[in-house]
Amino acid sequence: MQMDVLKIGTRGSALALAQAHETRRRLMAAHNLPQEAFEIVVISTTGDQIQDRPLSEAGGKGLFTKEIEEALLDRRIDIAVHSSKDMPTQLPDGLELSAFLEREDPRDAFIGRAAPKLIELPHGAIVGSSSLRRQALIRRLRPDLEVVIFRGNVQTRLRKLEEGQVAATLLANAGLRRLGLADLITELLPLDAFPPAPGQGAICIETRIGDAPVNAMLAPIGHEATRLALTCERSFLATLDGSCRTPLAGHAIIEGEHLRFSGMILTPDGREVHEIAAEGKASDAAALGLDAGLRIREKAGPRFFDSWS
């Protein structure tokens, strides 16, 4: 039987390409197919083009996915490979996240020039990050530091660090590992003091709903525990969302049939922090995430959300 070439859509950043190549490698291995059975199609997105302001200001998460989703719907590609962390909770009609690759380490990595650890940075040092979550967590732990917006792809940020524009930056450990840059890391931040963004460390694959041949291709590379963890985290996010202007963290761990979730919301200055824990059956992942979202919102009270909406 002659199978058509499977078109894999991706952004063109080094990280996105590494993730697309990883997905192709796994598909080749799972189906014993040659590289020629797959074509990697690079698609430029609005998010790639905006470099001078925080993405939360420019319109949020969908900026990295819109053009790729259009290509999926137009059948110019068959699957799209993404960082789960960048995926909006609402997908366009007709599309779904149908597979998650096994999650890598979800922790944030600290890359320090002025000191190897966040707590050891000199008073008033400048840290570059454009993630609202990382900014708020840094300010919570080190209110004396100056946090500056730090955009661009991973390589651009590392160059700015190298040039001395900042004393340190934070990036996802998983992304640095995929780029072969883990050697630069001077500290891995602990999950409790520095909880990750929902979806951090997990590659996901978006497809047209009900595309049976594609789903059959993806089935052997999907990881069930990751899917359950991400379902919980994304449900938490969706309950609090949809703006990405709320500094927010959420992380679920699956142990056999059991799921443990912890979530956090913070004010941008890191002074007010609310935490929530949930646990239960892994098969109840969506309900556990939703309930945690409702409870943390209740805990924080309406005034909390008024502060920046």
Ligand SMILES: NCc1[nH]cc(CCC(=O)O)c1CC(=O)O
């Ligand atoms: N927003 C960019 C982005 N999206 C996903 C990752 C890291 C890889 C991952 O979480 O799987 C990164 C870079 C970073 O935060 O360092």
